[in-house]
Amino acid sequence: GQQLNQSPQSMFIQEGEDVSMNCTSSSIFNTWLWYKQDPGEGPVLLIALYKAGELTSNGRLTAQFGITRKDSFLNISASIPSDVGIYFCAGRGNTGNQFYFGTGTSLTVIP
Amino acid sequence: DADVTQTPRNRITKTGKRIMLECSQTKGHDRMYWYRQDPGLGLRLIYYSFDVKDINKGEISDGYSVSRQAQAKFSLSLESAIPNQTALYFCATSGPWDYDTQYFGPGTRLTVL
Numbered sequence: 001g002q003q004l005n006q007s008p009q010s011m012f013i014q015e016g017e018d019v020s021m022n023c024t025s026s027s028i029f030n031t032w033l034w035y036k037q038d039p040g041e042g043p044v045l046l047i048a049l050y051k052a053g054e055l056t057s058n059g060r061l062t063a064q065f066g067i068t069r070k071d072s073f074l075n076i077s078a079s080i081p082s083d084v085g086i087y088f089c090a091g092r093g094n095t096g097n098q099f100y101f102g103t104g105t106s107l108t109v110i111p
Numbered sequence: 112d113a114d115v116t117q118t119p120r121n122r123i124t125k126t127g128k129r130i131m132l133e134c135s136q137t138k139g140h141d142r143m144y145w146y147r148q149d150p151g152l153g154l155r156l157i158y159y160s161f162d163v164k165d166i167n168k169g170e171i172s173d174g175y176s177v178s179r180q181a182q183a184k185f186s187l188s189l190e191s192a193i194p195n196q197t198a199l200y201f202c203a204t205s206g207p208w209d210y211d212t213q214y215f216g217p218g219t220r221l222t223v224l
Contacts, residue, residue, distance in 0.1 A: 040217070041217055041218070042203070043215050092211075097161075098159070098169060099213075100170075101153040101155070103151055103152060103153045104151075
């Protein structure tokens, strides 16, 4: 299957700091998604990206579809304690119906 | 009430036993999915169904089977459970207005001893 690598694997940050994480693929994708998973729950979609170079925001979250179409980035500004969780990227190519998920970035926000 | 429900939420079983995990949804979505989540590996697709008569294998279907009993119900079976099937299992759905947005259930934690 497709390999999506996320980095960093985990982050420990102070409340109020900005966060950056990225996701890289061995293949070109036409759609990139970013999800957040709270402890004990299923993932929830945060942002969807459909075009290379696209920059999309959702509140304090901003995600970008990389120009090479093999990567995507998520930034969180002014982190707060409820940002704690695991963030996953997911990508889909132009053939097939399957989304491939990244390995996840675990975020801990220290008050 | 939750839109996507999974039963059971937790299950401990023994090697060789047959196990069924159930998923129900009230969102009226036509597409349903089963994923497994392992630490450090993210989510991997097991099976997906685009309607009652459509079943497709995902990335890791070996050792699993599914049944789409109705538009709202999608079951995952492990015919003979083995320890490396110990994982967190998620059901998800998506609908015709936005197939890319998948709504996940709360998960089933399965342990195979």
